[in-house]
Amino acid sequence: MVELEFIAKYPFSKEAREFVEEKGVKIDFDSIEKGVTRAVKALGDGEVPKPAIVAEKDLRNEVASYAVARMIVSILGGKYLVNKYAVAESKRAHAFLKTEKKEVVKGIAQQLGIKTAEEGNALLMNAFDYLRSTPRDVSYKLVNRDVSAGLVRLKEGELARVISEAVRKRIETELPLKAKNFPPEVVKAVEEVKEKLKEKMSAAPQARIVASEDYAPCIKKLLEDLKASENLPHTARFCLAVYLLNVTVKAEDVIKIFASAPDYNEQTTRYQVEYAKNKGYKMPGCAMMDLYGLCTQKCGVKNPLSYGKKRERFVKQNESENAKEKKFEWDDRY
Amino acid sequence: MQLVASNEQEFVLKKFSEHYSRSAQSVRKISEREFGFGGWDKKIESRHASFMNNDELKSYLVRNTPLYISYSVAFYEFPEARPMEKKNWKGAELVFDLDADHLQLACIAKHGKGWVCDECINAVKSETMKLIEEFLVPDFGLKKEEMSINFSGNRGFHVHVSSDEVSGLDGYARREVVDYIMGTGLDEAGVFYKEGTRMRGPKLGEGGWRGKIARTFAEKLEEQKLNELGIHTRTINRFYEKKKEVAEGLANGNWDVIHLPKPEEFWREISAKLKVNLGDQIDQMVTPDATKLIRVPDSLHGETGLAARKTSNLEKFDALKDAAVFDLNGKTNGVRVKVMKAPAFRLGEQTFGPYENYTLTLPEAAAIYLICKKAAVLA
Numbered sequence: 001m002v003e004l005e006f007i008a009k010y011p012f013s014k015e016a017r018e019f020v021e022e023k024g025v026k027i028d029f030d031s032i033e034k035g036v037t038r039a040v041k042a043l044g045d046g047e048v049p050k051p052a053i054v055a056e057k058d059l060r061n062e063v064a065s066y067a068v069a070r071m072i073v074s075i076l077g078g079k080y081l082v083n084k085y086a087v088a089e090s091k092r093a094h095a096f097l098k099t100e101k102k103e104v105v106k107g108i109a110q111q112l113g114i115k116t117a118e119e120g121n122a123l124l125m126n127a128f129d130y131l132r133s134t135p136r137d138v139s140y141k142l143v144n145r146d147v148s149a150g151l152v153r154l155k156e157g158e159l160a161r162v163i164s165e166a167v168r169k170r171i172e173t174e175l176p177l178k179a180k181n182f183p184p185e186v187v188k189a190v191e192e193v194k195e196k197l198k199e200k201m202s203a204a205p206q207a208r209i210v211a212s213e214d215y216a217p218c219i220k221k222l223l224e225d226l227k228a229s230e231n232l233p234h235t236a237r238f239c240l241a242v243y244l245l246n247v248t249v250k251a252e253d254v255i256k257i258f259a260s261a262p263d264y265n266e267q268t269t270r271y272q273v274e275y276a277k278n279k280g281y282k283m284p285g286c287a288m289m290d291l292y293g294l295c296t297q298k299c300g301v302k303n304p305l306s307y308g309k310k311r312e313r314f315v316k317q318n319e320s321e322n323a324k325e326k327k328f329e330w331d332d333r334y
Numbered sequence: 335m336q337l338v339a340s341n342e343q344e345f346v347l348k349k350f351s352e353h354y355s356r357s358a359q360s361v362r363k364i365s366e367r368e369f370g371f372g373g374w375d376k377k378i379e380s381r382h383a384s385f386m387n388n389d390e391l392k393s394y395l396v397r398n399t400p401l402y403i404s405y406s407v408a409f410y411e412f413p414e415a416r417p418m419e420k421k422n423w424k425g426a427e428l429v430f431d432l433d434a435d436h437l438q439l440a441c442i443a444k445h446g447k448g449w450v451c452d453e454c455i456n457a458v459k460s461e462t463m464k465l466i467e468e469f470l471v472p473d474f475g476l477k478k479e480e481m482s483i484n485f486s487g488n489r490g491f492h493v494h495v496s497s498d499e500v501s502g503l504d505g506y507a508r509r510e511v512v513d514y515i516m517g518t519g520l521d522e523a524g525v526f527y528k529e530g531t532r533m534r535g536p537k538l539g540e541g542g543w544r545g546k547i548a549r550t551f552a553e554k555l556e557e558q559k560l561n562e563l564g565i566h567t568r569t570i571n572r573f574y575e576k577k578k579e580v581a582e583g584l585a586n587g588n589w590d591v592i593h594l595p596k597p598e599e600f601w602r603e604i605s606a607k608l609k610v611n612l613g614d615q616i617d618q619m620v621t622p623d624a625t626k627l628i629r630v631p632d633s634l635h636g637e638t639g640l641a642a643r644k645t646s647n648l649e650k651f652d653a654l655k656d657a658a659v660f661d662l663n664g665k666t667n668g669v670r671v672k673v674m675k676a677p678a679f680r681l682g683e684q685t686f687g688p689y690e691n692y693t694l695t696l697p698e699a700a701a702i703y704l705i706c707k708k709a710a711v712l713a
Contacts, residue, residue, distance in 0.1 A: 127474055128499040131507035142514045144521045148541030150475020233506070 004059040008051060009096045011066035012167055014111050025064040027183050034061050035068020036189050042088035043081055044200035071186045072193055074176035084262035086171035094164035105159050112166040123159050124151040133166040216304035218289055219243050221296045226260055236294055241273050242281045246305055251277050341712050342705050343374060347399045349702055350634050353659055354395035359388040366409035370627045372402030378627060384413040401636030404627040425501030429628055430465055431620040433490035434458040436613025445677040450489040455653050462491040465610045469515045485653045487635025487642040509622040517609040522601055535589035546608050552584045564599030639702035655682045660699035669701035672713040676704055
């Protein structure tokens with residue numbers, strides 16, 4: 001039972017794999033129903049609910065639901081859904097890991113290829129493993145870490161966060177599953193998932209702004225990518241937000257635009273967009289955009305803001321605001 | 335490959351070919367790398383080439399002699415496939431490109447942009463040593479055997495890290511390494527902060543940038559050179575008077591006695607002192623780009639005729655001498671050239687120039703150097 005509980009919590013673990021290989025997972029009415037819920041919750045709400053565990057049967061179903069949900073996401077396909085599912089599963093893993101004893105956390109880390117060592121109360125982790133699974137947050141940037149002799153020192157609770165990042169990456173590389181012959185019951189269940197997601201999506205805040213003709217090509221591309229639900233890197237998000245704020249899109253609307261990102265979190269986005277607005281960041285020039293790999297074509301301007309019919313207005317605005325503004329600096333919070 | 339070759343181009347390529355016929359190639363994991371070649375107009379004119387082994391590369395170099403030869407830092411399943419996605423990226427070395435050009439040295443005013451002097455080489459050498467001695471070894475825990483250092487063939491050095499643990503790092507992770515060695519994104523508010531009424535800061539024994547900051551401060555305090563850290567004279571004198579107290583504070587992260595009236599200047603100076611200068615944003619992109627083509631170590635550089643020589647003792651390495659492969663000592667007859675314009679430059683033990691519209695016979699290596707720099711023609 002204890003082992004089964006562990007497997008239910010961490011279905012990506014070695015123990016879970018072995019369990020599935022040995023005993024198989026039963027694809028039946030119960031497990032499909034749970035799998036559908038898991039997929040819908042992950043893809044629709046960005047969260048996988050913690051299981052309500054009553055009996056051993058529930059645990060088995062919980063494990064099976066992970067397998068079913070993975071099949072469903074694979075059948076649905078697309079980077080957005082895979083990424084969104086991975087984010088949700090990683091959050092779920094984090095929620096469990098936070099409550100575990102250090103030994104358990106270390107064990108799971110090891111399974112994910114993360115070597116750790118202990119020194120007093122601190123956990124030490126291989127610096128390159130750390131770089132492979134660095135949470136994208138300024139406090140986790142290596143430059144702000146205690147690193148020495150190839151080891152990064154982690155404070156309590158931080159390893160759980162790093163592991164959940166590794167879980168996200170692993171799921172993103174595993175899905176969609178290569179196998180094509182999914183059980184017909186699961187294939188059928190996908191229709192149900194689609195219906196349920198449609199309901200959820202229509203209730204979700206819709207981005208009111210679509211690519212305006214006057215936006216620079218690089219910005220249009222970012223908006224398209226976001227619509228296609230690519231997980232944009234921080235620089236891309238930052239540039240997009242600053243651009244939109246500069247062409248006088250309201251902060252409220254900028255936040256809504258980001259709602260289609262797989263890892264969207266309204267609170268974080270709101271904080272970041274408002275921070276960018278209050279700081280009055282200057283739009284990075286085309287040279288910087290190119291450097292970030294965001295420039296899509298030589299459109300003949302030096303700053304994306306100068307592009308388009310509203311060029312004069314944008315430029316003027318940007319210039320007058322720049323006078324009192326802070327210079328653009330790389331900031332990983334975006 | 336040039337369709338119409340000038341005498342000079344023909345001459346240089348013939349010499350390069352002779353050199354390649356004399357030397358064996360020893361590219362690690364050669365069959366998994368993409369190669370690129372360059373000529374008089376561009377350092378990389380063609381790419382997506384691959385070789386099964388070093389002998390095949392050697393015979394290519396002898397017969398089709400390019401002026402520049404680069405290989406991918408990445409290893410691929412199909413190095414010649416295109417587009418890039420079809421190559422199947424398997425991993426990549428972690429490389430650092432340090433160039434005197436990035437350092438904005440004062441000597442440029444003396445010899446102009448396209449030229450290099452001992453000051454340039456020494457500056458970039460010490461930057462390379464800093465990268466290795468202050469970052470890669472102590473912080474990243476890399477061993478010297480896992481690194482290979484080579485002269486770029488012109489005015490810089492390349493450091494290749496080939497250990498398995500760096501191989502799979504993605505662009506984000508590589509960018510993090512660059513940010514680390516350059517101190518980019520350092521959260522200053524997290525280094526010094528108030529705890530109640532107490533000012534807390536980094537301790538001497540800490541790892542990472544915090545420890546570096548504390549140790550540099552302690553060192554400059556001891557040497558009475560705190561002015562180098564952008565701290566005002568009046569403040570400094572107070573620190574010197576309370577030296578013992580300040581030093582004790584540094585040992586346990588208590589910065590109460592240390593008051594920095596102009597923190598911006600302190601940050602600017604201390605990070606300039608500690609960081610490795612990889613140049614501007616574009617120069618920094620070499621490391622994060624895990625598909626980059628970079629000069630093949632030990633190959634010739636088409637702008638100098640010097641070899642991108644590998645060195646196991648950087649400190650003692652004399653680039654302008656050790657990288658010369660053509661004759662410098664009059665063993666051959668020398669080459670008669672007309673030099674349009676060149677500042678004084680050193681090769682081996684000799685200093686040549688300055689020249690302006692001057693025809694003379696130079697040792698082969700010096701003649702090739704000037705022709706490659708497009709500063710001379712055969713006379």
